[in-house]
Amino acid sequence: MMVFAALRLGNGDGMNQGDQKTGAFEYLTTRKDELIGWARKFSIFPYPFVTACCAMEFMSVSSTLYDTDRFGAALPRFSPRQSDLLMVVGTITHKQAPILKKVYEQMCEPKWVMAFGVCATSGGFYQNYAALQGIDKIIPVDVYIPGCPPRPESVIDGIMQLQDRIAGSKHPIINETF
């Protein structure tokens, strides 16, 4: 903690300075980010926003043969307040879109969104008045899993890519102004 107190010099966020003191700060924050990233990526609480046929593959991927529990991502939390990964599984129609937006907005940071299946990614082959042509029209998406429905291996690949993203991102719990 003395190190932090000594380093509360400099301006801005202290991350991009050239001198040695803030270099040490950067090293510590990087390690902190890696630690938190590691913890977060292996304890994902999905909110399965399940609508259509992809639900079959979601059930398969959560079960014993292809297990998401080994990634720490099996325990669903059905309250948006308690979950951090919004898995949009299946087609979202225009009637359902307000509900999706509401659930997304109720989730707390940090949160990620996974578009599971082509219907969530881009509307699938329902190019008509009823289906929302991709959920990224209303909420930001982190990982897209194509497939109609995607094989469980694709889903696991998607989860692993999301884990890489979580591990590699910055987690600003403590910053200069804390």
Add this chain to the structure above:
Amino acid sequence: MTEHAEENLRNPVRPAFDTPCTEDGVIVNIGPSHPATHGTLQIIAELSGEKVVRADVHCGYLHRGFEKECETHTWHTLIPYVDRLNYCSALINDFAYCDAVETLMGVEITPRTRYLRTLLSEYSRIADHMTCIAASVMELGAMTAFLYLMTIRDWIYEHLADLTGARVTHSYGRIGGLAHDLPEGWLDRLAQILDEYEEYVGRIHGLMDRNRIFIDRTRDVGVISTEDAIHWGFTGPMLRSTGAARDLRRDTPYLAYSELDFEVPVGINGDNYDRYYVRMREMDESVHMIRQLMQLLPEGPINVDDRRCAFPEKPLVYTEIESLINHFKLVIDGPQVPAGEIYLAHEAANGELGFYLVSDGTGTPHKVHVRAPSFVHMGGLHKLLEGYQLADVVSTFGTVNMIGGECDR
């Protein structure tokens, strides 16, 4: 959030009631995104304490415009859309649709296809009932039963993927036959899976049938009489659980069902336990039928030799001009179905799945309408919910097996 956004986050369809009718009534929204409702359905319930006094069922959250899509596709290219109606048992939808088009065209399928379609329909029915039972008992807390059933269902999916190329939405039926014939060793693996099925389902019976908690939660809950069931349009396991032995496979036989020996299981009370048990027994009957069909399966071609709907062989397409033109016409324009209309129904896993097709003589349908059993069941769902407790909504809804793709089309 701007005002525009606020306004649109209101309920898409106004509820049937918004003030309670009893003194201590509270109106509760069991919303479209709910852990215990499998699929998107909204129930607006008025509760007096724990008891549901009135229920207003809102479906339509998965309306994907199936009928409108069908009007811009050819009779062949809309088969994947048909698959995604009841996605738990996709093959039954395929075959019911293909049967309707074939009857309208006057095409008679080959004997091998007839038996294969029957076998695959029953196989799909097993997968569907497994999904329904697994999901509904999981909601009551029985995770073990869910995982057992998912294991065997996954084997069925992999096995069907060996045959059709896809695990869930197969698109295997074609007008005039099937996409291709069985691969080598498929029937041996089928026999293995049926043996494993016996073992796993035996475990489920052991866990659930006499389980005091399960019986307490499902016996005498969601009761409906046969007369009420017919008044509200119920068919399939929902009607059979009330005691009426109505099954299209027995009453109006189609495909190869007239040659098979099977029973139609019925319930006693019309409650949730009966619906669960009717589905378990129907799975056993399906296995019995599949075993008979494996013996009866004849050799022969899969696709009928009718140039109006079946593609010519590839070597011919590349060498003969007539076959090339035939292939081209079938792909671009679609099979020309004579003008007319037909209503044809098969016994799907949920009940009577009817296709009402209207053709104007071209390769694109004028109208394709699906009589979806789940949609009609939703019309009568409030009868099953009213008078019971809030927690029974979960139990009843699970056994009703509402499949969103079929209900909302």
Add this chain to the structure above:
Amino acid sequence: MNQELLERVRTRLVSEGREPEFAHGLLALSLPRPALLDTVRLLKGEFGFDLFLDVTAVDWPGRDPRFDVVFHFYSTRDHVRVRLKTAVPENDPVVDSLVPLFGSAAFMERECHDMYGIEFRGNADLRPILLYEGFQGHPLRKDYPKEREQPLVRYRK
């Protein structure tokens, strides 16, 4: 399938001046609008067609009357089906509702109204069921373009 029942129904309908015909295993009949409810009562009461299967409409844009409203019934005792069809014009798309006779008619009539705009006289609850409030137009009519979306939530940039 009990063809005998269909024969009796056919004889009775012919005696009332109608022209039913057999089509692909069921008895199909076209009716004028005012005769609909009575014929359905006859089928339900006297001939035992107790399961109401479906109501839908077919849009023939060049023709007047434009819509054909089609009903299907099934007899659970005799295992046969009947189709009734009645034509309604575009400027007056009203048909009698079957809700007093069959409970399952409620949802199906709502769907038909949603998709085609057919009014069912006697059904007090014609709220949208597959679509949502604020949706302009009736999508299954041939003049509604397939891709015209009416989003409820504003899109992100």
